Amino acid sequence: MTMFWTPRRSVSALVATAVAALIALVALPAALGALGTGGLFATGTESDRAQSRAEQLQTASPDLILAVADRGGPGPWQKQVRTRVRTLTSRLSSDPEVGTVRSFALSDDPWLRSRDGRTGLVTVSLIGSAKERRDSAERLVPQARAALAPLRVEASGTAWATSRSDQRIKIDLLRAELLAAPLVLLLLVLTYGSLSAAMLPVLVAALVVLCAVPVLGILAQYTDISTFAVNAAAAIGFGLSVDFTLFILARYREENARGTPRTQALEVALRTSGRSVLCSAAVITSCLAAVSAVPVPLLRSLSVAGITVTLLAALAALTTVPAALTLLGDRIDSGDPLRRLRRSAIGEVSTFWRTVARGVTNRPLAAAAGALVVLGVLAWPAFETRLGVPDERGLPQSAPVAQAAADLRQRFTAPPERLHIVVTQGSAAAVSRYAAALARQPHVHDVRVLPSSSTRPGERMPTEDQDSVLVVAADVAPDSQEGARLVQAMRSLPAPGATLIGGQTAQNLDTVTTLRRSLPWAAAATAMALLVSLTLFTRSVIAPLKALAVATLSLAASAGMIAWAFQGGHANGLLGHFTLTGTLDGCLLVFTLAVAFALAIDYEVFLLGRIKEEFDQGRTNRDSVVEGIAHTGRLMTSAAAALALSTAAMTTAEVTMLKLVGAGIASAAILDAVLVRGVLVPAVMTLLGPANWWSPRVSLRREGTNRPPDRRAESATEIG
Known part of the structure; x- marks a missing residue:
């Protein structure tokens, strides 16, 4: 059979990748400038219509609030101060980007005066999109401070809070990414024993993140894509790209370690792990697409950004990675600094995970019960979750x-x-x-x-x-x-x-109510997409239902951990100090859980694919489960650890929104890879027996009559 990834095609693919990266780098500043804010509130609600009508009547709520106080003087009502504020008010009123202005200097309204009489308010309603209002606030606040100096002018309001949050998020995420990249690289070197093999996932992930920003910049011309969504998706995309790359790289090295020529090993890796990557990307995309139907701009923005990085990660894993492996050849295994300290060769089956799998499958009922108890305890705080909408309290208390x-x-x-x-x-x-x-x-x-x-x-x-x-x-x-x-x-x-x-x-x-009403429909759409995708992938009816049930349990545990940490405040101090509001940001919670659910399915797809492969080669159901865990346990834990590192770095941020997303996804990834995939899934699959693979159209072989496994043919066998 003619091999697709010839050296010539591989060079062409890498040249095209380099050109795409160069174009993305050039377009990066323009793309970042096109990003918006992503509205926090649901659209189409009664309060949204009230705000729109009030703006038409020039009585809308203010977007920018300026609190003016004399530094140590007799207060802002002295004649000279009022004259200067009147001048500023006149300038603001004549600004084309300002709707209405209310000022203490033009009125004796007690609502515009502090109780002690030392501070007065100038409230400004802006016009335009959320991005335009943010940009207007960034221009008007410095002008107001310069016009009233040396008076103290403290700014607040949604437009200014959004501006300050965006600036803080950019700084925090840059620091998080600079921290995560070397840690992920070190982890991969320790796990896979080669500088080349460790560098490949990191470089592919950096490429995906770089190319995702201009794509989102183009989408921002047609829908509101927030700066926060792009930055959060970049961190998630980095981890997801590492995962997808590792799936293919690990299978490629395993086949080669077994003696399969590298060209054939790559073909096997793409037919098996590559198929898992495609299925995972389809499930993750479907999950986020269902969430994007919720009419909250920020959540829709997060979903679109997540879909973009997922598709780019899958594309890079199926094109750039095989091209690089073809050209690297034996060099992919070179440069192992810990070769002398390793107990097993790279590519060998994990004896630890084989031992764990045998222990679980020997006592599946006890293992399943224990895992369910742990998940139930972790999920319990989720029953007291109160949803809310973020405000300036998500910034550090020291923020002006x-x-x-x-x-x-x-x-x-x-x-x-x-x-x-x-x-x-x-x-x-x-x-x-x-x-x-x-x-x-x-x-x-x-x-x-x-x-x-x-x-x-x-x-x-x-x-x-x-x-x-x-x-x-x-x-x-x-x-x-x-x-x-x-x-x-x-x-x-x-x-x-x-x-x-x-x-x-x-x-x-209205936003919280919209979330509660929309989520059941989004969950139903996600479940349907999951069942269809996994049914096509496994050609079974029972396995997808089991996957959905297990992923739901994992999701509930993740929700409980987030509620315990951030609504209950138990992570305050451990993850840095943040302001307790008694609620969880509804949009971020939904997005974080959607990503956690998608990751659970991602690992499920990879594990199911390998177990199904072992079963189709003639092993009993129990032996298939043991061998599937033995072959994928090390990979899943290292992939989950890499993803956890890339997202957990976000907990170093000073913005609570980033802490929640980072901690939520990192903890969900580790929990799912270790407890759920390592214990609960093999226990349940052992209890189900051959029924795992039942399909009304396929007559499965009986467990006791399977032909003996043929390990020599494994490298040429397709999943399903």
Whole structure:
């Protein structure tokens, strides 16, 4: 048979790869500049429509808040200070990227003054997309500080918090990647005993991450792709690329160590492990595609970025890796600094994992019960999970924007984040009665009717059935249960006409509700895609169902560990200090669990493929399980360790969002590779026996009548 990966084709493939990398490097600055912010709140909800309508009426919630205080002086209400702030207010109002401005210098509004009278607020509503508002805030804040110097100007608000978060995330992830790369390289050298073999996965991973950014930059022209999503996906893509490369490299070296010529060993590796890579990429992509259907821009952005790096990782593993192996030849095994210390040759079966597998399959019921108990204990905290939406508290407490926001909560009677925007229709009398009813709700201390662009000049309130905007000031936090109940109570009140209730509290509630309603559909779509893919891969009905059940258990344990660490705060100190909010970021939790679930299936596909291969060669079901674990145990643990290192490095970040993603994926990868694949899966497969491979269309051989294994033919045997 003619070999596809000839030296000539391999050179062409690597030249094409180098050209792609060069183009990606040149396009990198433009791609990074095209990235957006990824909205935190669900779209299409009542609060989203309320915000849009309030913006049309020029009464929207502010995106940028400037707190002005005189440094040690008598306060911001002295004449000179007010004059300077009026000038700044005028400049802001005339800016084409500014919608509305409210200033303490133009009003005696107590909402714009601190309780001690020493600080005043200038609130700014911006126009444009989330990215444009962030960019506007980055331009306006330095201008405001320069115009009011030496007055102290502290900035907060969603646009400025997003800007500061993006800047901090870039720094944190760069540090994490610089830390992870040498650690992963060291791990691979220790595991695979060759500098060449260790460098190949790292170089392929770096290539995938580099090429992913321009691709996402192009996609950002059509949908909002956030900077955070790209950076998080880069860390995940690095680990996933290492995994895919190791799957093929390990099988290639195993076949070659058995005496198979390198060209044939590569063909076997691509037919077996390469097929596993394709199936894994399909399952991971399907899982993330289902999650992308949830109408939250940040979650959709994370999913699109994850899909991109997954497809690129699979493409590189199936093209760049075989081309490199063809040209490297024997050099792939050169440069082992620990050759004299190794007890077994590279490519040999793991005696440790064979011993573990034999112990598990000898007592499968006890092993399965023990694993289930551990998973159940780990999953228990997940039952108390409370979802929320991130804010500036995800930054370090020392961050100026976090301190400014905390100062607003403590020193002002009506912090902008606790204001509820109500857009309704009706006559002046009806709106007044409605405002009085709102004022009687628990935790409400003031209600105002604002003039809007639809109000006639000189009128405070409408006299006809037209849009009116009411602002409800509450004394409960946006992410509190009391705040959610207040929004629900306001929405249940009889209104004079069509009414929309918005504000940050309503946006938080609507986003969490959207997540809860959408996730069952996303889970069903993911399960269907998984069952179809694994049925085609294994040609069995039972094995995919078992894989789905085991992956779900692993997912529950991962959710419990995340809740215990971040909602319960037990990882505070261990993973650096972060602010406890009593909730978990819903979008990041869903994305992290989706990746963890996909990784569980990734390892399941590789393990199932090898066990099925052993079974088809004539081994009994139990022996197939033992040999499958023996041949893949070392690979799965080293691949999981490499992925865990690349993502765990994110826990060194100062931003809680990165800590959650990094710790969640790293712990899930190790848990799944060691406990689930090493103990639970072989125990369950032993208990199921030949039923693992039952299919209504295929008459499987009986376990006792399988022909003896032919190890000489193994290198030429395809899976399934």
